[in-house]
Amino acid sequence: DAGVIQSPRHEVTEMGQEVTLRCKPISGHDYLFWYRQTMMRGLELLIYFNNNVPIDDSGMPEDRFSAKMPNASFSTLKIQPSEPRDSAVYFCASSSRQGLNTEAFFGQGTRLTVV
């Protein structure tokens, strides 16, 4: 398996623009997570899905953030409108709960810069 695939790897956008981050989880994994990494706050969970259903979005900072998972192999995280303070690395991760396997496998991240 190719692992978790995120696109784009880097995104530079102007304040006020819409940004869409994409993720393809590992095939067969039933959990998908979106994390954000900043120097100030470290790695924080934004939202997670189980079997394509959003379970907990309490980490989503504002209504400007939204996430969807239309099927088991694709998820998006959208920011509209974007602001400079949204600049961060956004990670998508997936996991399977079969047996004792609870670890999350991460994509390479999307580095977002909002100017």
Add this chain to the structure above:
Amino acid sequence: AQKVTQAQTEISVVEKEDVTLDCVYETRDTTYYLFWYKQPPSGELVFLIRRNSFDEQNEISGRYSWNFQKSTSSFNFTITASQVVDSAVYFCALSEAGGSYIPTFGRGTSLIVHP
């Protein structure tokens, strides 16, 4: 309150030295998992190890070893004979039964290995 504490923000060693990265966790659950991840300069998060709360056996994998002690709520990571390629940020994480096994990360320890 932080559930995972990595008190060492940055550690600097010279190649071939042994180094221990500390991780202290907090949970009321009897069933939980602990993890270590490595984030090299390229930015991806690489899963290293998972331990469950019922297995306190220490683990060794090559130059890496992990010491899990429930009595002190610690899960420390030792690198023996460190190498320049070990330079990275290392994250400790916890997932709990009461938290739906969603990983919560510490703030990370930056390890710099000088030649």
